[in-house]
Amino acid sequence: MSAPFLKLIQTGATAEVADAVLADPGLASARDPNGVSMLLWSVYCGQTLIRDFLLSRLASNGLPLEVFEAAAVGDEAALQPLLKAEPERVEAFSGDGWTALHLAAVAVLLDAGARVDTFSSNPQHNQPLHAALALGKKPETVQLLLAHGADPNGAQAGGFTPLFSAAVADRRDLVELLLAHGADPKRTSDQGKTAAEFARERGHAEMAAWLEAQGKR
Numbered sequence: 729m730s731a732p733f734l735k736l737i738q739t740g741a742t743a744e745v746a747d748a749v750l751a752d753p754g755l756a757s758a759r760d761p762n763g764v765s766m767l768l769w770s771v772y773c774g775q776t777l778i779r780d781f782l783l784s785r786l787a788s789n790g791l792p793l794e795v796f797e798a799a800a801v802g803d804e805a806a807l808q809p810l811l812k813a814e815p816e817r818v819e820a821f822s823g824d825g826w827t828a829l830h831l832a833a834v835a836v837l838l839d840a841g842a843r844v845d846t847f848s849s850n851p852q853h854n855q856p857l858h859a860a861l862a863l864g865k866k867p868e869t870v871q872l873l874l875a876h877g878a879d880p881n882g883a884q885a886g887g888f889t890p891l892f893s894a895a896v897a898d899r900r901d902l903v904e905l906l907l908a909h910g911a912d913p914k915r916t917s918d919q920g921k922t923a924a925e926f927a928r929e930r931g932h933a934e935m936a937a938w939l940e941a942q943g944k945r
Contacts, residue, residue: 733766768796768800771800771801802834804834819841830848845882871905924936
């Protein structure tokens, strides 16, 4: 794997990524030392143009997506036959410690038996609900996980619950959704701070005040 190529992805150098792949087609399917593909890295970094470019290159080269890639890009049509062929992949961990459900909470994974209470095998030690709030922040995804039993008060590394992510992102819609499912606004992190306190530190004074009011009810 070319470290300079990964750096291009991380910095969003779209034109340079395209030129590099045209010069060396193998880069489109390259992986880092942990086995994480460049496509996954483009998703992690929020580089949608690079993601779509790599997807097109992989398709033109006849290279199918693996489970984690298909989940991360939300390709349910690709996921279904993969999970049918290898059902055990639904609970497997990627090279960097995520399950497919951590990368994208899609119905086909839940239907295949993906567990909402599985912790990642990396330092984040989080569950799919934490990941959904840290990455996509889509209300429908959060609702889907909660509907399947995700714990709104589950703590990841540092003692952060899902409410912390929603609060520091200043997402009232997500905070209300979590509270409606039993999230506790008085829970504190390992540092002894509430979600409201973290929101205030990020400059979200209105969110902090509103959350503190919820905690007094």
